[in-house]
Amino acid sequence: MSDSAAHLSITELQRDYRSGKRTPVEALTDVIEAIEKKDPGVGAYLSLESGIALRDAENADVTLPLGGIPIAVKDLINVKGQDCSCASKFLQSAYTSTYDATVISRLRKAGAIPLGRTNMDEFAMGSSTENSGIKLARNPWDADRIPGGSSGGSAIAVANDTAIAALGSDTGGSIRQPASFCGSVGLKPTYGRVSRFGLVAFASSLDQIGPMTKTSEDAALLLSIMSGSDPLDSTSLSDAVPDYLNELNGEIKGLRIGLPVEYFTHGIDPGVRQCVEDAVSHLEKLGAEVIEVSLPHTEYAIATYYIIATAEASANLARFDGVRYGNRAPDPNDIIDHYRRTRAAGFGDEVKRRIILGTYVLSSGYNDAYYVRAQKVRTLIRQDFTAAFEQADVLVSPTAPTPAFKIGEKSGDPLQMYLADIFTIAANLAGICGASTPCGLVESDSGTQLPVGLQVLGPPLGEGTVLKVTDAFEKTTNWHRRPC
């Protein structure tokens, strides 16, 4: 077990492939064994494609940038021939992808192997993966706690060494927050950096696919391959894609780190606060210059987010009607009855709550007061960041105000749950990039150790700088490789 490939990062595994120490089939077999052994306790995976993956591994070309590297895929990214359920009962065993998402075709071209599908909050709506319509997920550090969400399964798999790397998606923190709760690295790219074609949409103006990895090096490597303009996604950016990995030189001397004052006044858990303050001091020791910045419209971020995201979601999820795919309620009286019963049975409570909220805020007579106004506030939030990035190269904060909470602790109180995303949501509204990397452990009241994430936000297309900071931090602290 100690020699299992499952605990390796992408770059480590590549080294082994190239030195001839392991073959892709051996490595993949290790990962599958680790999943079989460890996943039943945590529920990171919804399904595995071992057969196809092993065949791909046999033919892998390890000279390719990601040759023979298995990747776990969040269950809302289309992989041709595989079920894509978005952890929803509506799609479970009732929709098989007929096409590859652009990120999947790019990763395949680079030699990567899609291995299996990871658990999540249904349609990415949630912060704990408790909204999975298929399977309960548990935090690998403390089985009584949630892994975060919505990309909970991907975060667990990476932290639990049942994946080399994974893909997540981030609409309001869905990559960064579970990465923080599980002790993995997660990056949300700038809006438009990575094509959304093939990502099942939750909120189209906020969604981004991003890497969830063991190191920032791996995130950089994956990002270089996933990024770039896509003729199938009109919102993808055409800016040239740097070799992010090559730019990681550990050098952050003189870099200006901004601490948003508004982010340090909210009810942050004292242990989390301590970890983040220590991390900031550490970055200062590495030569960074720390200043305070202000994001004055922070207090409106959550309300703004829940108007825009739910409005978009109410339309995005309308296609799930059981006419062309999905599970249908039997024997409808008429088409309206069909819609009502199919959607009532297919969607979970949180999805219904958001569709109703989104439908309401777009309704005639309320549209101006909610949706139109929220768009205006969104502009103000974006301007906050533009101003802050004139003073600082990156912004640093806790990724979440608390460590992972208990299963069921907040599921009865949606507003408390929404607050778990308070530090991550604004980045999606502003369209900027950000990462979370482990920066410490706190002891829970039940005596378990729980990871804490450090969030580093960068300006649009500032992924290189963000990764430079998280990479420099990782290489001098090693919080990111603590076994759970």
Next chain:
Amino acid sequence: MDYITTIGLEVHVQLKTQSKMFCACPAEYGVQPNSNTCPTCLGLPGALPVLNRRAIEYTVLAGMMLGCETPPVSKWDRKNYFYPDMPKNYQLSQFDLPLCLGGNVPLYAHCYPKDAQKDIARPEQLIGLTRIHLEEDVAKSTHAAGGTTIDFNRAGTPLMEIVSEPDIESPEEAFAYLNSLRQILIYGELSDADMEKGQMRCDVNVSVRPQGQEELGIKIELKNMNSVSAVRRALHYEIKRQVEVLKSGGELVQSTRRWDDDLGETQQMRTKENAHDYRYFPDPDLLPVRTGEIIEKMRSRVPELPHQKASRFVADFGISDYDASVLSSDRDLAVYFEAAAKDSAAAKKIANWVINNVSALLNEHDIGINDCPVTSSKLSALVDLVESGELSNNQAKEVFSALFDAPDAEPDALARELGFEPAESGEIEAFVDEVITANPGKVAEIKAGNDKLINWLTGQVMKASKGKANARQVGDLLRSKIN
């Protein structure tokens, strides 16, 4: 009491683009159901739309032809409602920033119903347009006993919606509006705009109010008219119905009614209370379009419009207003005429030939002018033979029929083959002498000044020569012999 009718039309037009509005699937019809589909036009999870630039260009061009303005930025919105023929359960459309604003449709006289052309209330009336926007078409549902089938080949094809101001005052004007609009769209090669094929579809808003009342009456929307004449029929029925309701002291409610062409009546579908709230909002998957470059590109492609072509034909070829409007009512016919007439001294005669002989034979063979086996240059050569006296009109008609079956032949060679030698002048003179001798009374009347009788005598000579003679030559010869 008299009532005033107010009508506004919303016309949907299928654009003739190669591919669909938001994906690369072919926009073609009559193929295997659901064969032209992809993740985007089937609304599969994760698929995204990409704009078809050609459809935007076509819409901007339509706007230019109709005198609209295209604002510098145009955007796309989601129109939300559930229906099985709509894969995403929202339609990508344009709400508050459409591609075209304003403009108008001229009501051409020849576009009115034939029985109404003599009595046009507002000649040369312009009908104002509110806007033109672009959206995606829905799939085609077929209801059968076993259930409903859906063909998504049509889903996502580009559909242009042209909304008129409530400027139309009668069913006949509505009829003329649709025909005039259709002609203009065909001129721009933007659509075939055939209502019976569903390439052009039309919703009608109609209200009536008592004479003297300023405020418009209750607006009622009519759907399901499948031809231009059905629109006229539906309006006649509905206007009569509304007036009767008002006259009997009843009240009209804002509603949508369905036209049943078989029963010849409109039936209530829904009232305003259960109208849709479409919850429009900007589509986050598509960026707004900056139209500047497209406007520049399309400016040079604005074609001559039917009425402009007609005026030019009158000026350039000296043909009558009537002939010019008949010729220009069909773009292809006009192109054929102009090609035949441009190098000929007999443009009037060519116009006559195209409108009568050519059209008749095309109808007989059930083909369009573009498939006419007799090229415009051959028609021109044939008419020249008539003009120069080498062929009589009747002979030319026979040659034309023969050319239809032998399109490679030349008119003069074919005429000789048919034995139509130009009549010897001696031969004709003999016929002329014969006719003069046989009709002394008529000759005397001509000598007394009744010149019209020359035509009668000419007819006799033509008959005697079995149509071989040239009527003008015969007339000249008769005159010189009698006087």
